[in-house]
Amino acid sequence: MATLTPKQREILEREAKILDVARPMVVREGYHGLNMDKIAEKVSYSKGTIYNHFSCKEEIIIALAVQNSAKRVQLFQKAAQFKGCSRHRMIAISAAAELFVRNYPDFFQFERILQLDSVREKTSEKRQSIIHNCEMQCMSIVAGVVRDAVASEDLELPKQFTPEKLVFGLWSLTSGAYSIAAASDALQQMGIDDPFETVRDHIAALLDGFNWQPISDQYDIDKLLKRIQKEVLNDE
Amino acid sequence: MATLTPKQREILEREAKILDVARPMVVREGYHGLNMDKIAEKVSYSKGTIYNHFSCKEEIIIALAVQNSAKRVQLFQKAAQFKGCSRHRMIAISAAAELFVRNYPDFFQFERILQLDSVREKTSEKRQSIIHNCEMQCMSIVAGVVRDAVASEDLELPKQFTPEKLVFGLWSLTSGAYSIAAASDALQQMGIDDPFETVRDHIAALLDGFNWQPISDQYDIDKLLKRIQKEVLNDE
């Protein structure tokens, strides 16, 4: 169980190689650019062998998404360990989310493709649940910080308003913004040259709206972000 | 120019018929479920005739989106005419946006498909710009209300923060939320049974965060929404 036979090694390496070849195809040419015959040609194995690894084209796309999905959890976990008050930890997680979008833009392209029912339908439950679990882990890290904030009385949520609802709002805001930013042309036209900065401002406003202490004018956001960068996200 | 020949009438009617047949195919079976041969069979015209109307499959999808895109502008325009303070007009527009999502969920499915570069690439500039213009009109209606708010001193934006940036935030929040809600399964799991209500709460929080007067605890949201419903959105 411990070590692998040469054959097993070869299979693992080949799987990685297939994905390495497929990734730029999808990134550069989108869903229709991913071509099973071309992959087979590029990795110098037959099409049948590719199908031994992935049951269909769509399965390759979700496998590419899986490759990145754990990274976000890892970044969120590190960010949540930031030493500071609850709000500052929340900011740290936002910074992690921004970093993830900047460093792994491919992931969101894969996700957009997988949003189509007719694509996702063809993918395996197994990989679907890996991605789903990563997402849920991220959400629950954020929810944890929100609960800490409530516990420490930095934040008082309205009646009936659960921490999960706040997470949903933050998640919507950021994912919506990054999705619009990717489509892009509209933003230029509106004079928004740094969407990331604007998202940060909106997160601050949203948290202020819930009166999550300390309010945004009570700390120096630039200094805070530098500290976050240095203390929990330095090696990215 | 004024009236149409019988032939021209027939062509227009046929175009509508094609879209009528295509719509449920896309809605029910997604991008892959749209099949040119099936359409031809269902409308009882040959495939070649379909291609006289639409240069490709993707063009049909964008035409379906175009069918709905003007409706949102219309709803936004009506909502912006709500008699009240700037913040209440903003709420009216949010209500219009919510109504649009509820009544025209298809539109967002088409939009998700068209977000894929490999799909949008194949569509005509003409239809792309129709949709783009509608979106821009909506944005500028919202921006107008924001500017009114600034002019009437209900709202003071931070330095460097343009009305367009606020629009971007609201747009991100709502489109992100509705997109997540459509994917759905995650929300149930988080105990969010009414995403629309949660979005409303977040919009309120965001506007509060910018200190847009009157703050949310200074008015009765339920009464306000009823008035909006009655006065500008009644016939929907």
Next chain:
DNA sequence: CTTCATTATTGACGGAGCGTCAAAAAAATC
């Protein structure tokens, strides 16, 4: 080392579905 069984690889093939285009039909013009 040889034989046999098991597993892995191959690529020709079937089939689905998009988009085309030469021929046929219909409409318009003279």
Next chain:
DNA sequence: GATTTTTTTGACGCTCCGTCAATAATGAAG
């Protein structure tokens, strides 16, 4: 009624997915 123009048709070519019988490689046993 003849001729030109426009419209319609559906068989066809093409691309690309996914399969599977045949072949090759690997491993086990004698």
